[in-house]
Amino acid sequence: MHRALLTGLATFVVACAAAESPAPTPAPDMAPVPAAPAPVAEPETETETPVQVIAPTCDGVLVQGGLVICSAEPGSTFTVAGTKLTVSEMGTAQFGLSTRAPSVVGWSHDSGAFGDLQIAERQDEYREISGFDCDKVDARSAEQKAHASRSWVKKQDSFASFNPGPGALEGFVKPADAPTSSPFGPTRKYTGVSKVTGEPCESTSVHRGYDMAAPVGTEVRAPAPGVVILADPDLYYEGGTVFLDHGHGLVSVFMHLSAVDVAAGDEVDTGDLLAKTGNTGRTTGPHLHWAVKWRNPEARSRDGDFYIDPALLLELQPAP
Known part of the structure; x- marks a missing residue:
């Protein structure tokens, strides 16, 4: 009985040994794959806001007794009918027209711009x-x-x-x-x-x-x-x-x-x-x-x- 048991155990050990897989073959050495380079941030470029220049011009209610409104860069100067006016921070100079204003009123700006305004005549009773x-x-x-x-x-x-x-x-x-x-x-x-x-x-x-x-x-x-x-x-x-x-x-x-x-x-x-x-x-x-x-x-x-x-x-x- 003991012999049969040993014989059986030996048979089991041989069977188990036969069932074991052979040791794996070592993998060949592989060159390391280099990491992808980190993205380089593009330098930010500031977008310049275009400077809006107010072109010198004059208009208004062009009638004797009316008002001329001139527009240009603040601090610049107009001359209207011989009267010098400085442009305000709001970008305008305002010139009153008397009831005897001439039919044509000239204006000029210190930038060199100039023009004439046609003034309508009053008919007062x-x-x-x-x-x-x-x-x-x-x-x-x-x-x-x-x-x-x-x-x-x-x-x-x-x-x-x-x-x-x-x-x-x-x-x-x-x-x-x-x-x-x-x-x-x-x-x-x-x-x-x-x-x-x-x-x-x-x-x-x-x-x-x-x-x-x-x-x-x-x-x-x-x-x-x-x-x-x-x-x-x-x-x-x-x-x-x-x-x-x-x-x-x-x-x-x-x-x-x-x-x-x-x-x-x-x-x-x-x-x-x-x-x-x-x-x-x-x-x-x-x-x-x-x-x-x-x-x-x-x-x-x-x-x-x-x-x-x-x-x-x-x-x-x-x-x-």
Whole structure:
């Protein structure tokens, strides 16, 4: 039995030995495969933004009493009708056209560019107004003269101040919701009697404003952005008055007001409330008198300042 067991075990061992696989043949030596080189980053190149140069040009509302708007690089200079103007940071210079501007206005730029503007002629009418209070045409009593003198100083001081602003670049809107009662430009002859002396009087002047027939208390709103440089409830000829400096030498004047809702130094945007219409100062009835004066910012004297037509400013479109 033990022999049979050993014989069987020997047979099993031989069988197992026969079943074992031979040792594997060593693989031949292989040359190592080099690693792929790491990608090299391309150096970044900055894309230069092309510099946009503003080509010198002039346009605007080309009518006597209108406004010329010239565009060019800030800090450069234009000469328009012999008047030198420096281009503002906004890229414009603005030049008022008087009611006697010539039919052709020349302009030049310090780059050498130049051109001519064809200016349309005005056709203003003549009007006579009777039954006027002569004391409002001319100050007669000592008290009236003192009041008129104080008012004149306030106006002159205000017109001598200049503030930055867009001028006419954002366009203008009507300052009151009321129909036109008298345009800018007609020559007016006033006749009447003095309440102080009983003497008759006669005076002729050119209407330098744009009148709107508004009942007392109608809201007056800013026609364009600006800084209030005068707010007075009682100037002699003008009555309640607000001056609004739009920049580029343009000042809006609102007269005959019953209430003033702003103060000097206030900054306002288009549509902000300024005042309410009235019947104060030199007037024959309730209305709003809106005037716009152009002043050369680079002139020391104010003798060359003049009024332009507010209605023409309403034709301007805001700059894009």
